[in-house]
Amino acid sequence: MANIISDETIEYVGILAKLELSDEEKERAKSDMGRMLDYIDKLGELDTEGVEPMSHVFPVQNVFREDVVTNGDTREALLTNAPEQKDGMFMVPKTFE
């Protein structure tokens, strides 16, 4: 494997991804990611100098519409899916001490 993923990298990616992996999962993630990156490195064979990155296949840009509210008040319906709610709001764990 050409790409060796360090413990620090997996820790860092876990923070970005908001995932908490067990030690066993971390080991597997290191090897899986290394193998995938080896595979993705194949793209390095292609000369892409001067090629514009293509994020969208059609030349569609900045689709605007009038800023008008068209939907009704769905607060109560939406809150029925919340794991915890209070006074018409989503409840989150205490964030500041």
Place this chain on the structure above:
Amino acid sequence: MSIIDMTAAELAAAIREGKTTAVDAAEAMLERIEEQDKLYNCYVTVDAEGALAQARAVQAKIEAGELTGRLAGVPVAIKDNMCTAGLLTTCSSKILYNFVPTYTAEAVRNLQKAGAVLLGKTNMDEFAMGSTTETSAYGVTKNPWNTEHVPGGSSGGSAAAVAAKECFYALGSDTGGSIRQPASYCGTVGMKPTYGTVSRYGLIAYGSSLDQIGPLTRDVTDCAAVLEVIASHDEKDSTSIERQDTDFTAALIDDVKGMRIGIPNDYFGDGLDGEVKEAVLAAAKTLEDKGAVVERFDLSLVEYAIPTYYTIAAAEASSNLERFDGIKYGYRTKEYAGLHNMYKKSRSEGFGEEVKRRIMLGSFVLSSGYYDAYYLKALRVKALIKKAFDEAFAKYDVILGPVAPTTAPRLGSSLADPIKMYLGDIYTIAVNLAGLPGISLPCGTDRNGLPIGLQLIGDCFQEKKLIRAAYTYERARGAFPTAEKEVG
């Protein structure tokens, strides 16, 4: 003919003519689901009560002359990544085990306006990440042709439900082949339309620049009819495209004289099963005999499509799946210490292994220091792949090839080696990168009796050419066998 064996178009006609009713059709399907879905597990949720209520309402409208469309009264199954108001929508993930949407996906709304009756929600790979439907948190779906084999994925439940005649047609979504490949494995017709043709509003996003909803049907006629109904310009999806040519059933023409069909040499190299190759080339010969001009050519860049796809799809997935945080909906872990720990634990317990693998990869390729080398590089290669297709479509109306290198693998044989599983997407994945339409339809069976799929790829907005070629082939091929019922 029994109701169960009718195509969607035949059933709708029979309902219009008063020979049967939408209620009879819904009852027949629900009975069949009850009888055999314990074995196949095509559905995550069956809404028997809701389906019968819808059927009664639709039937009344048909009789009152208010619903006259060619799908009115026909029961449909919807992949479980499309939101349905009031009906559980899980994406086959534990993290959405209790999610009941407050609104309905635009494509499903379009069907409902045309008089469709929703039977339920079909099983899939978790968040549409997988090629076998084995990553579902709600059990594997079995291939109705042989229950020891996978139905394909990620729209495996939809394809299997069509093959097992547990619905008359279904909707799936296709990010890298997720409609066409299960259609191929299950002997049904499946189409991924041009990007932007069907609204993604209400489709739970995986790779937004690649995702597209499309039909899985029993034949090409139904495929065109369903596409005609679900295609729409939608302001709620900023990538939706306004098209004027969505009368797809007008392309059901049995004639390919003069149509230029290109066969990429690169699609017939190492890794392609001999029987699949033979069946696909025989289908090409059939179209040639019907007057098409068939030629071999080199498409190029084929082996770069998979690494490009997994970079882009993982990047988009890592961003799209940030919304599952245990606050607004879905699963929240029981014990936690503070906000961030709650996020991490909820997500780690709620997501399955393949989803976590792709979120990790996506987070990495987007991270500072690697973004240019991986993500931007993939977007540049995507531009080259698009250009290769542009050049091919300057010469050909349609590109013809296999859907997948093999027929349906055995259950349990794919997940151990992710890269090997990803390689199975080699013929479908570039179509999504280039935003093209592609259709899969059955063209034979292998020595084990498993279906083989033929793929036709068109230039952007050229679904009509695909439908015409597919329809012509289907007529020449004749009736295709259906999955044997194995229920004892």
